[in-house]
Amino acid sequence: MNFRATVGDNRAGGAGVAYDQIVVTASSAAGPFAVVNLAGPLTGGASQAVTWNVANTTAAPVSTSTVNILISLDGGYTFTTLLAGTANDGSETVTIPNIATARARIKVEAANGTGISTGNTYFDITDSNFAITASGTAVTVSTSANAIATKQGSPAPAPVQIATISGGTIPYTLAAAAFPESAEISIVSLSEAAGSVSASAQVSCRIAAPNAPSFRIYPAVLQVTDATGRKASGVFPIRVSNNDIPSIGTYTNPTVATGGSVSVSPSALPSDTNGNFVGVSVSPSTLPGGGTVSINPSTAEVTVQTVPATTLGAHKIRVSATDTCGATAVQEFTVMVTTVDPALQYNGVAVTTPSNAIIEPNECNTLDVTLGNVGGSTATTISSTLSSSTPGVTISTATSPYADIVVSGSGINATAYEVGTEASVACGSSVAFTQTVTFNGPASPLTFNFSLPVGQAASNHYNIVSSTVAGSIAAGTLVAGSQADDVAVPITLPGGFAFSIYDTPMTALTADTNGTLQFAASGASSASNAALPGAFTAPTLFGFWDDLDLRASVTTGGGIYTETNGSAPNRTFDIEWRARRYNSSGTGAPTVRFMIRLHETTNLIEVFYTTVAGNNGGADGVSATAGIQRQNTGTEFDQWSFNTASLVAGMKLTYTRPAGVCNVGPGTCFDPNAIFRNGFE
Known part of the structure; x- marks a missing residue:
């Protein structure tokens, strides 16, 4: 049997994934290796025979000559060793701990043999709990309904009561850890x-x-653990939510003259409810042509210092x-950098x-070419000439004046530039x-x-339109491995199914249970939307x-299902x-049920x-993200929605991507000067 474990991190903006594989070989020549159940109550401190069925596990290929015998006092959460490295002969006598519990279990595990190493063994555990009575007053732990509520990365919250202790001999020694143990x-x-236990x-x-x-x-x-060594345990919950994003107020758009400085503060100081x-940081730290940008780490006030050579115009901070x-x-x-003189800049072309x-x-x-005046006085006597070095392009009307442009104003050429393209100019190129x-x-x-494209490329974005369609x-076919939590599973495509996304033909799919x-052969699973x-x-x-x-034990009929309809193509x-x-x-029944439909050949997507009834606070997508992306940067x-009530039952979202445009025109511009250039002068 071949098993693969997949681990993905939760890093926003670029998750990492790692894999490891293990092969488990089952032998029909041995087994079942089974420990015989014990009937309680047993007396703490007394000797007790533990028996198990060796089932030919001492012989090759299993070859286990020794075993370890362990006991759990908390129903199987944790185990301590009673006897290590004893012969695998089916019987051994151990001393039962003098600790009162109603949830004891015995575990017998292989200590050596083919493929056996630390943390890598086979074992059996008694099928049910048995009781142990201890001399003296037993220690009892009663956990409360209180949960420690915290968030990713936040400081520990104030301690809450998690349990009460009774019985035993004080002082008590306490220990607590996540189960299973986690460095996180x-x-x-x-x-x-x-007797009241608190923790954070x-x-x-x-x-x-x-x-x-x-x-x-x-x-x-x-x-x-009490003063005499008697022990008891209990399980308490830790309730974890996602990290809160910091906040900071907005900034106004200031104007500063070359050689001067200006400071601007946010409407609200930076803060973080997660603690x-x-x-704060600011970018860029320098301006084109010279000058600096700095930020006060306490107040987030930004100061822009210009020099006489700082490039005029608008600079995004x-x-x-x-x-x-x-x-x-x-x-x-x-920040708008200006001067007392008129200063023109290129603002765009249409x-x-x-x-x-x-x-x-x-x-x-x-x-039409738009010029803007980012200087400190009106620009006058404006004249311009347009040229192009692109083969196959002729500018028959190349010069034009401009009307005066006032401070912070803009204007276009008074005479339209006339540009002709020959049939040899290729679609997808630029002029x-x-x-x-x-x-x-x-x-x-x-x-x-500046340059302009020849033709219009296909859009890099999808149009998302909502409608009311069921x-x-x-029924469908259940995707193997999808009745689980936080996993990514491969989807088997219909043979020859022709579908492209972002102009890339699709060859494989991976579905995340979240x-x-x-659109890849492998992927990641992330429970934290963003x-x-x-x-x-x-x-x-x-x-x-x-x-x-999507676990079947949680969601009735849970899982990911597929279905193919129609005929190719x-x-x-x-x-x-x-x-x-x-x-x-x-x-119970699904509270979130939605279907993605891919259309062959047309590349249409419908959801x-x-x-979307939600449960535990998630109705209508208030903690969900809907949309599409090419990559993680x-x-x-x-994005259709992010943590807003924008998804309702009976809704359909249709995703379409506008196609490119490029057609051969009826003819280039008439240039009367061409007659003379061709020898008729």
Whole structure:
């Protein structure tokens, strides 16, 4: 039997994934290796025979000659060794601890043999608990209903009562740890007074948790030992929610003259309700042409210092407030650098004819170039010339004056530039332009370089449109391994199914039980949703990214199901999630049920929402993300909703991506000077 363990971290903006494999070989020549149940109550401190069925495990290929005998006093949560390395002969006498409990169990495990090593063994445990009576008064631990409530990366909250202790002999010795033990959870402030036990906990940024008000329960074990060595234990909950993002107020957009400085403060100081705020930073730290940008670490006040050579115009400033988990709040503002003289800048270009406003092969176009005045006085006597070095491009009307441009104003050429393209100009290429401008300012003349594409490329974004249309899979085929929590499973595609996303043909799919569909052969699972782009490197569709639980023991009929309809090349492929939002106690029918439909050939995507009732605080997507992204960085993503009540039962979201445009036109511009250039002078 081959097993693979997959581990993915919870880092926003770029998760990591690691794999490991193990082969377990079953032998029909041995087994079943079984320990015989004990009937209590047993007397603490007395000798007790433990027997087990060796079942030929001493012979090859198992070859186990010695075993370890262990006991649990808490129903199997933890074990301590009674006897190590004893002969694997089926019987041994051990001394029962003098500790009262109603939840004792015996475990016999292989100490050596083929493939046996520390932490890698086979074993058997008695099927039921048995009681142990101890001399003196037994120690009893009663855990309370209180949960330690905390968030990723936050300081430990105030301690809460987790249990009461009775019986035994004081003083008590306390120990507590998460179960199973985890380096991501630390129990702190563990104390006892008059039999009342209080504790707090601190968790790392890497632990899986949903956004508040939702939470995930992690169990922990309290162990109590009295002065005589009698022990008792109990289990208490730690309730963990996702890290809160810091906040910071907005900034105004200031203006500063070259050689001067200006300071601007946020409308609200940076803060973090999670208590793990790190600080603020600003970028860039320098300005083009010279000058500096700095930030006060306490007040987040930004100071911009310019020099005489600082480039005129608008400069974008970004302020970031970050916490220990890497969560960041960002505010941007623009500082306008001016001068007392007129100063012109290139503000953009528009294709005014033909009507589709696109340069294409073999056509005549007119252009308007917008200039802006970022100086301190009116720009006058403005004249400009437009040229191009691109082969196959002719500018038949190349010069034009501009009307005077006032301070902070803008204007376009008075005479439209006329640009002709020959049929040889290729779709997908670009036309390079140079504009030379003279005016009354000391910086005259100025040269501006810009380019325009030939044709219009396919959009890097999807249009998302909502409508009210029902859609679901009546039965479907269960995806193997999908009735689980926090796993990513491969999806088997119909043979030859032709579908592309972001112009890339799809060859494999991976479905995350937490509501994402990743267009790759392998992927990650993340229970903590975020604003897009999310921490998935492959193209990903976010149907209902939230902390979902698809286990059959939690969700009736839970899992991911698929279904194919129609005939090639016009088939549809449906993938449906049937889940409940993660809740340590909630079980029953799906509270989140949605289906993704992929259309062959047309590349159309539809998402149908059958049930979004929510449970444990997640109705209508208030803790979910819906949208699509190309990768985990950049701007190629489109978000429908993030932690808002924007997903309702009966809704359909349709995802379409506008196609590219490039057609050969009716002919280039007429240039009367061409007659003379061709020898008719």
